[in-house]
Structures are given as C-alpha cells and as structure tokens.
Amino acid sequence: MDISKEKLEWIYTTMYRIRRFEETMLEQTLKGNSMGVAHTSDGQEAPPTGICAHLTDKDWIGSTHRGHGHCISKGLDTSAMMAEVFGKSTGQCGGKGGSMHISDFSKGMLGANGIVGASIPLAVGAALTAKLKGIENESVGVSFFGDGASSQGVLHESMNLASVWKLPVIFACENNGYAEATPSWYAVSTEDVSARAEGYGMPGVVVDGMDVFAVYDAAGEAIARARAGEGPSFLELKTYRYHGHFHADDTSKYRKPEEEEYYKSLDAIKHFERTVSKQKLMTEKKLKSIRDSVEQEMLDAVEFALSSPMPEISTLYDDVYVNYSNPIAGLR
Amino acid sequence: MTTSQANNPLGPGYEGVAGSEMRFRDIFRDTLRAEMNRDEDVFLMGEDISGGFDKDTKEPLDAWGGPFAATKGLVQEFGVERIRDTPISEAGFVGAAVGSALTGMRPVVDLMYFDFVTVAFDQLLSNAAKSRYMFGGQTKVPLTLFARSGAGTGHAAQHSESFYSMLAHIPGLKVVVPSDPYSVKGLLAAAIRDDDPVFLVNDKKLINLTGFVPDEEYVIELGKGRYMRRGTDVTLVGMSYTSVVCQKAAEQLAESGIDAEVIDMMSLSPFDEDILIESVAKTNNVVIVDEDTPRASMSSEFAAVIADKGFDHLDSPVKRVTSPHSPVPYNSALEQAFMPQPEDIVKTVRGMLGRD
Numbered sequence: 001m002d003i004s005k006e007k008l009e010w011i012y013t014t015m016y017r018i019r020r021f022e023e024t025m026l027e028q029t030l031k032g033n034s035m036g037v038a039h040t041s042d043g044q045e046a047p048p049t050g051i052c053a054h055l056t057d058k059d060w061i062g063s064t065h066r067g068h069g070h071c072i073s074k075g076l077d078t079s080a081m082m083a084e085v086f087g088k089s090t091g092q093c094g095g096k097g098g099s100m101h102i103s104d105f106s107k108g109m110l111g112a113n114g115i116v117g118a119s120i121p122l123a124v125g126a127a128l129t130a131k132l133k134g135i136e137n138e139s140v141g142v143s144f145f146g147d148g149a150s151s152q153g154v155l156h157e158s159m160n161l162a163s164v165w166k167l168p169v170i171f172a173c174e175n176n177g178y179a180e181a182t183p184s185w186y187a188v189s190t191e192d193v194s195a196r197a198e199g200y201g202m203p204g205v206v207v208d209g210m211d212v213f214a215v216y217d218a219a220g221e222a223i224a225r226a227r228a229g230e231g232p233s234f235l236e237l238k239t240y241r242y243h244g245h246f247h248a249d250d251t252s253k254y255r256k257p258e259e260e261e262y263y264k265s266l267d268a269i270k271h272f273e274r275t276v277s278k279q280k281l282m283t284e285k286k287l288k289s290i291r292d293s294v295e296q297e298m299l300d301a302v303e304f305a306l307s308s309p310m311p312e313i314s315t316l317y318d319d320v321y322v323n324y325s326n327p328i329a330g331l332r
Numbered sequence: 333m334t335t336s337q338a339n340n341p342l343g344p345g346y347e348g349v350a351g352s353e354m355r356f357r358d359i360f361r362d363t364l365r366a367e368m369n370r371d372e373d374v375f376l377m378g379e380d381i382s383g384g385f386d387k388d389t390k391e392p393l394d395a396w397g398g399p400f401a402a403t404k405g406l407v408q409e410f411g412v413e414r415i416r417d418t419p420i421s422e423a424g425f426v427g428a429a430v431g432s433a434l435t436g437m438r439p440v441v442d443l444m445y446f447d448f449v450t451v452a453f454d455q456l457l458s459n460a461a462k463s464r465y466m467f468g469g470q471t472k473v474p475l476t477l478f479a480r481s482g483a484g485t486g487h488a489a490q491h492s493e494s495f496y497s498m499l500a501h502i503p504g505l506k507v508v509v510p511s512d513p514y515s516v517k518g519l520l521a522a523a524i525r526d527d528d529p530v531f532l533v534n535d536k537k538l539i540n541l542t543g544f545v546p547d548e549e550y551v552i553e554l555g556k557g558r559y560m561r562r563g564t565d566v567t568l569v570g571m572s573y574t575s576v577v578c579q580k581a582a583e584q585l586a587e588s589g590i591d592a593e594v595i596d597m598m599s600l601s602p603f604d605e606d607i608l609i610e611s612v613a614k615t616n617n618v619v620i621v622d623e624d625t626p627r628a629s630m631s632s633e634f635a636a637v638i639a640d641k642g643f644d645h646l647d648s649p650v651k652r653v654t655s656p657h658s659p660v661p662y663n664s665a666l667e668q669a670f671m672p673q674p675e676d677i678v679k680t681v682r683g684m685l686g687r688d
C-alpha cells in the first residue's frame with residue numbers, strides 16, 4: 001500500500017474522531033446541551049477523510065448542513081466545534097453560527113451551509129482565485145454535497161463553469177442514498193449521480209465511500225489532475241448515514257433494518273482496522289492508543305463547551321458588516 | 333357565519349358559533365384536504381411532503397408527512413400524483429408550478445423553510461408575479477405557496493428569516509400571514525381559491541399553538557386585518573407571530589392601567605389601511621411590531637401610511653419594535669434578544685405615553 005505510516009495514523013485518527021464527535025454531539029444534543037438543530041455524519045467518515053488526506057490549509061473545501069466530518073478532516077479543533085454547537089462564545093463562530101455554520105478560514109474551510117447546494121459554487125470560486133493567482137498547484141477547491149443537492153440547478157451551473165474555465169475543482173458527491181426521507185432512486189434520474197460529469201466534460205467516477213483506501217486513491221488522482229491544471233473532476237462516494245437526517249429523525253419510518261445492518265457491516269472504521277492488521281501496517285496497540293486519545297479529546301471538548309461562557313448580548317450587533325454608519329440595533 | 337363576521341372576531345370563543353379548540357398544524361392540514369376535495373385541479377408539491385418510498389413496491393411511506401408533519405396522511409387520500417414529492421430543485425419545481433398554473437391547474441407549493449424562497453425567487457418575481465401584466469391580462473397564475481418563517485428554534489441564520497417584506501414588495505404577488513388556527517383556516521382557503529399567486533408565510537412558533545376554530549367553511553378576505561383586542565390608549569400592530577407577542581404585551585400593559593388595542597394585519601399585500609387609520613383615530617398612539625428586519629419592511633410601510641393618512645390623529649410619533657438590522661444568530665440568548673419581546677413593547681409604550 002502506497003500510504004505512509006504517518007498518513008495511515010492520520011486517517012485512522014480522523015475517522016475515529018469524526019465518529020466519536022458525532023456520537024458525543026448527538027448524545028449532548030439529546031441531553032439538551034446543544035442549542036439547536038444538529039445533523040450527524042457518522043457512517044460517512046471515509047469520504048472527507050480520504051479526500052482531505054491530500055489537502056493542506058491552502059486548499060479550500062465547501063461543506064453542507066452535515067458538515068462536522070468535513071470540518072474535522074480539514075483540521076478544525078473539536079473543542080471549538082463542540083462549543084459552537086453549544087452556542088458558546090468560545091465556539092468556532094462565537095456562538096453565532098451553530099452546527100450548520102461551523103467554519104475556519106485559517107484552515108481552508110469555507111463553512112458548513114444550511115442551504116442545500118449553496119456551498120457548491122464557493123469551492124468553484126476558491127479555485128478561480130487560485131487560477132487567477134497562478135497557484136492551482138497548491139490550492140484546489142473541493143465541494144462536498146449530497147445526492148439530494150445534486151438536483152439543485154446551482155450544481156449544474158457550477159460544473160459547467162468549472163469545466164469551461166478549467167478550474168482546479170473536485171465535486172465530491174456523498175451519496176448516502178437519502179435526502180431527508182427521500183431515496184436517491186426516487187429523486188435522481190440516473191443510476192449514478194456521477195453520470196452527470198460526462199455532460200459537463202469532466203471525468204466522473206463511482207467510489208466505494210465505505211472504503212477509505214478507495215476514496216484516498218480516487219481523490220489522489222482527481223486532486224493531482226486539478227493541481228496539474230487539467231481541470232475539474234467528479235467523485236461520487238457511495239456511503240451511508242448511521243443516524244437520522246437530524247437529531248430527532250426516526251430512520252425506521254423510511255429505511256429497512258436489513259439495509260441499515262448491511263451498511264454497518266461495511267463500516268469504514270472496521271474496514272480500515274481489518275485492512276491494516278491483515279497487512280501488518282498498524283498494531284492493535286497503536287490503534288487503541290489512538291482511540292484512547294480521541295476518547296479523552298471528546299471528554300475535554302464537552303468539558304470545554306460546558307464550562308465556556310455565553311456570548312455577550314452586544315455581539316448580536318457585531319459583524320453584520322465591516323463598516324456601516326447607521327445603528328444596527330434596531331428600533332427599540 | 334359570514335365572511336365579515338369572520339373578519340371581526342374579538343379573540344377566541346365567539347358566542348354561539350359551533351367550533352372547537354384546535355392545533356394550528358391540524359387545521360392547516362384539514363384545510364388543505366378540504367380544498368383538494370373541493371377542487372380537483374388543486375395539487376401539492378414539495379420536498380418530503382409525503383416523504384420516503386418503499387424500494388420494492390415504490391409505494392409512498394409518508395414517513396415525514398411533510399416538514400413539521402404538515403401534510404401527514406394526505407398522500408393516502410389523494411395519491412402520489414396530487415401529493416407530489418419533489419427532488420431538491422426549488423427553482424425548477426416552483427417554475428413548473430407557475431407553468432402549470434398558467435395552463436389551468438391550481439398548484440400549491442410547500443417550500444419548507446421560508447429562507448429557501450430565495451432559491452426560487454426568479455420564478456416568483458419574473459414569472460409568477462408578472463405574467464398576467466406583461467401579457468396584457470391574457471392569463472392568470474392561481475398559485476399558492478407556503479413556508480415556515482421565524483426565529484426562536486435554534487435553526488440559525490439560514491433557516492429563521494421573516495423577510496416577507498421582500499415578497500410584499502413585488503407587484504403581482506399577494507402575501508398573507510396567519511397568526512392563529514382561526515386565521516390560517518380562512519387565509520389558506522382564500523389563498524388557494526384566489527386567482528393570483530399568493531404566498532402564505534407561517535411562523536414556526538405558531539405550529540403547535542391551539543385556538544378556537546369554527547366548524548363551518550369560511551374564507552378570510554385577502555387584504556383585511558382584524559382586532560384581537562379593543563383598547564383606547566395605544567394601538568399595537570402585529571402580524572404573524574408578533575400578533576401573539578402584542579397580545580401578551582397588552583396584558584402586561586393592562587396591569588399598569590394602560591388600555592392597548594391590538595390589530596392583527598393577517599394580510600401584508602394587499603393590506604388593510606382602513607383598520608390602521610380607524611384604530612389610530614381612536615387611540616392616537618401606535619406601535620408597529622415586526623420580527624422582520626426594519627429596513628424597507630412592512631413596519632416602515634405601515635408607518636408611512638399612518639403618517640400620510642393618520643397624521644392628524646397622532647399624539648406621538650409612530651414607533652416600531654422590530655428585530656435589529658442583522659441576520660438571525662444561533663445562540664438562544666442572542667436569538668431571544670433578536671426577536672421582539674412583550675417587554676420591548678411595554679417599554680416603548682410607556683415611553684411614548686410618558687409613563688416610564
């Protein structure tokens with residue numbers, strides 16, 4: 001296998017961190033410690049991990065309402081993420097954004113986004129910046145979106161733009177089979193979303209999104225192509241979300257238990273563990289020490305979020321603009 | 333009960349009218365059902381309005397029954413042709429609804445959260461609102477849309493907007509904002525039967541509220557407001573959920589001997605200029621309360637009309653209590669500070685009447 005030891009450790013740490021962040025966050029949300037709506041991405045660890053393994057802080061990603069895995073893969077701090085979900089002043093956005101709007105521009109993360117499809121052209125824009133500055137080799141744009149989002153017009157416009165301008169973009173469609181309760185076979189007119197790629201003149205491939213090595217390889221090719229100035233690519237990552245659409249959603253109303261069991265048998269983390277032990281690439285001792293440190297990190301994140309202060313009410317009026325001469329505070 | 337009586341209820345429990353206490357969400361669904369039974373050209377489109385399909389049988393599962401279960405059960409009654417689940421393509425299916433309305437159907441579209449209207453905005457503004465006018469009256473667009481607005485539920489900036497003023501700004505579009513189970517029944521029925529495009533904006537905070545609903549069929553005339561409470565000292569103008577907030581403020585004001593009148597506008601375009609002027613002529617003081625942001629808003633529009641047509645009645649400047657000129661924050665304390673509260677209204681009224 002052509003992956004360094006450090007990279008393997010990073011991949012395992014990242015996938016386990018996503019898994020445990022989501023489980024912990026969901027538990028905290030159901031306890032009432034989160035201040036709002038939260039979408040979990042456990043089960044879908046492989047796509048963001050396998051893709052972001054090739055990226056640096058100079059590369060940009062656009063994300064979705066289900067964005068925690070993208071954030072973690074891009075290196076965001078889990079304590080600041082948890083604090084944001086708890087609405088605290090120490091949160092990644094000072095408690096203003098919440099779960100659906102976590103971002104970190106210092107890490108090349110353009111923000112989770114609550115409008116389905118809305119972040120797709122942002123990654124195209126980041127790639128346009130790279131092209132204008134002549135730094136495509138070190139700054140590509142990756143757009144994460146779901147099977148549901150693939151029906152938005154803005155995806156199609158964005159793909160065409162990226163293609164005619166030959167921009168360094170990776171369209172990463174995380175097809176988890178559902179948009180809310182709507183199955184993708186109902187809403188998407190082709191068997192595979194990646195079939196769209198041909199119509200916009202870019203390569204499109206279907207990738208096993210439960211296998212982080214497959215994702216890593218496919219993403220490596222697409223990103224190398226982008227960095228070489230050869231334009232955009234489309235990856236469709238077939239994956240599965242373990243929990244409901246949002247924290248209070250009951251999947252038993254629209255998914256069969258056999259289907260859920262089947263995907264759990266493909267679990268991306270277990271698949272990784274099996275592969276590295278079979279090929280003697282990582283010891284169980286090493287794997288366990290990574291898990292232990294992530295467990296501690298989650299305890300710390302919750303503790304940090306719980307003990308952090310609430311934002312000052314005056315921050316309500318901050319950052320609407322950079323400059324604005326009228327009062328924002330309203331008419332009370 | 334005639335329409336004009338229906339327009340003038342003094343709150344719930346009107347004497348002698350048969351009816352019952354109902355949840356907003358239940359009467360909303362019952363009204364959709366009644367309108368679909370009444371006219372077979374009426375059909376419904378939106379994301380997850382039944383929600384989910386069996387892989388093998390392809391039958392609808394009605395797993396979501398619509399956002400906030402607004403349409404639960406309707407697919408069993410009317411089938412998948414008339415309760416039509418859509419892909420996430422707001423520009424496409426709103427545009428298709430306009431096209432279908434132009435050719436003889438009466439589509440009703442559930443846009444889920446009000447914020448998503450922007451994805452379909454071009455279809456609403458350029459096609460739904462203008463077709464009749466620019467084609468010289470040859471056609472009409474009997475389209476109804478509805479969506480959920482409002483802060484207070486931890487949905488953050490992109491799922492909490494109340495910018496119905498943006499819709500009311502558009503010539504050719506009508507906008508209504510129910511504030512209780514009674515008004516949603518009459519307004520939704522009127523919207524669906526109306527031959528122009530009508531957008532019904534429904535604040536999320538109303539969905540689980542209950543209130544008195546007359547049994548009989550009725551419509552509320554578009555463009556009419558109503559009195560929720562009679563008073564003599566000050567007029568509180570509410571719309572959508574702020575009509576509830578105004579009633580709470582009026583109760584608090586009553587404790588300190590201030591007798592507030594509460595108007596619920598119900599319709600934003602067209603809107604009831606007469607009721608505004610009639611009330612201000614009596615109370616001589618007015619506070620307009622809106623969760624929408626204040627610039628170029630319904631509150632500024634109502635204030636302009638009162639200044640123009642009711643100036644001589646005023647003892648004090650027209651006051652507004654609105655959200656700040658900002659997006660909606662996530663943190664719940666900030667969110668509460670964003671929304672107009674009864675206390676903000678009380679403070680404003682006391683200030684204007686010199687009773688601090």
Ligand SMILES: Cc1ncc(C[n+]2csc(CCOP(=O)(O)OP(=O)(O)O)c2C)c(N)n1
Pocket residue numbers: 064065066114115116117145146147148149150176178179180245379420422444448451
């Ligand atoms: C423009 C818009 N329409 C509808 C929604 C409501 N909504 C939020 S997530 C979602 C489903 C998205 O499905 P998909 O793109 O497959 O992502 P997944 O949730 O499966 O990760 C919908 C319909 C929204 N947020 N924005």
Ligand SMILES: [Mg+2]
Pocket residue numbers: 146147148174175176177178179180
């Ligand atoms: Mg999906």
